[in-house]
Amino acid sequence: MTRYYRPVARTDHVRPNGAMPLAGGWCWFDMAEEITRDGTSRLIHASNLPEDVRDRLTAPRVSICGLSFDQPRLMGILNVTPDSFSDGGRHNAPDQAIVHTGAMITAGADLIDVGGESTRPGAEPVPINDEISRTVPVITAIRAAHDVPISIDTRKAAVAQAAHDAGAALVNDVAGFTFDAALAPYCAEHTLPVCVMHSQGRPETMQHDPRYDHPALDIYDWLSERAEALMEAGIPRHQIIVDPGIGFGKTRAHNLVLLQNLSLFHGLGCPVLLGASRKRFIxxxxxxxxxxxxxxxxxxxxxxxVAQGMQILRIHDVAETAAAIKLWRAATEGEAG
Incomplete structure (x- = not known):
């Protein structure tokens, strides 16, 4: 029977003997929940974890795009679309995008995620040429003005190639590299780090009665399989970010189960991204x-x-999130934090 291990993440400034660092970051754990699909679970001491599990849970994550993960990293959302659910049409011209990007960088954004296709529930696919014409001028303008790492939020190899040529350094695929078979090989060939997100179904239909046997475990297994597929395509594990896909083919109840079990995903041995900003369930x-x-x-x-060690937060409200994290860390870690 497969057993899953969710480290019980803690941030208290007093650590007991035997406490272990969580993914080399700011959280630690000394207990873990052992979970099986038959519905049973129990708490075990971290020292009793299988060695390979313990190694994946504790190992520091390798830097991606020059960013270390010893602190939470902020991915600022830059939608260059007319129809995104929160800010469609506000930043889809290069001059508007540059102003907004500059504001996000000043506020504390560590990287900028540029997307030219809305993937909100019910959204229709965007033609490749339209997606390129939306994103490439903006990426080019950002790259000319700033040194910030840029990711391209796309499901399509042709868009990723055009974005990479313009200066994007990471590919963020909401379809988990299942939409376009050419995308993963392209990323491997050009040594591009990737973010693989879980989604049940495509945007057009993903909110039509999504179902899971066990949301957290089902999504963990799916991300594990996708990470293995990406490694077989030539992308090393340390260049893979995983995203459980809050709001993509999930009900409110599914989203809450995921939020309660976020630390489970550290067991994949990859940095974990949380993208819940302004979502409908909120x-x-x-x-x-x-x-x-x-x-x-x-x-x-x-x-x-952050309290469960999420290394990347994909967000709209950079200044507010940066301030909240700064105060939270000061309250939990003291002035040194």
Whole structure:
């Protein structure tokens, strides 16, 4: 029977003997939940973990795009689309994008994620040439003005190639490299790090009654399989970021189960990205219908992720998130944090 191990992440400034670092970051753990698919679980001491599991949970993550993961990293969202759920049409011209990018960098963004195709629930696919024409001028303009790492949010190899030629250094695929068979080989050939996200179904239909046997374990297994496939394609594990895909083919209940079990995904041995900013479930729970007004709820979810060692937060509200993390770390770690 397969056993899964969720480290019980802690951040208290007093650590007991035997406590272990979580992914080489700011969290630590001395206990883990051992979970099986028959519904049983038990707490075990970290010293009793299988050696290979313990090694993956504790090993520091290798830097990607020059960014170490000894602190939470902020990925600023730059949608250059007319129809994204939160900020569609606001930044889809190069001059607007440059102004917004500069503001995000000043506020603390470590990398910028540029997307030219909305993948909100119900969104229709965008033609390749349209996606390229939206993203490449913006990436070119950003690269000319800033040294910040740029990721391209796309499912398509042709778009990734054009973006890489323009200066993008990472490929973030919401389809988990299952949409275009040419995308992973292209990334491997050009030694591009990748982010593989879980989604049940495609944007057009993903919210039509999504179902799981066990949301966290099902998504863990899927990401594990995709990481193996990417490694077979020539992308090393240390250049793979995993994203459980909050809101993509998940109900509110599924999202909450994932948030409760985020630390499970450290067992994949990769940096973990949390992308929950302004998502619909935040609005549902907080009673806020307008996406741009979901900042307080987004901050709460972001801090819940940081408390479980999430290395990357994909966010709209960079200044607010950076301030929240700074205060949270000061409260938990003291002035040195």
């Amino acid at each position: 609005g549902d729970l907080s009673g806020v219908s307008e996406a741009s007004e979901r900042v307080p709820g987004s901050l709460a979810v972001a801090l819940a992720g």
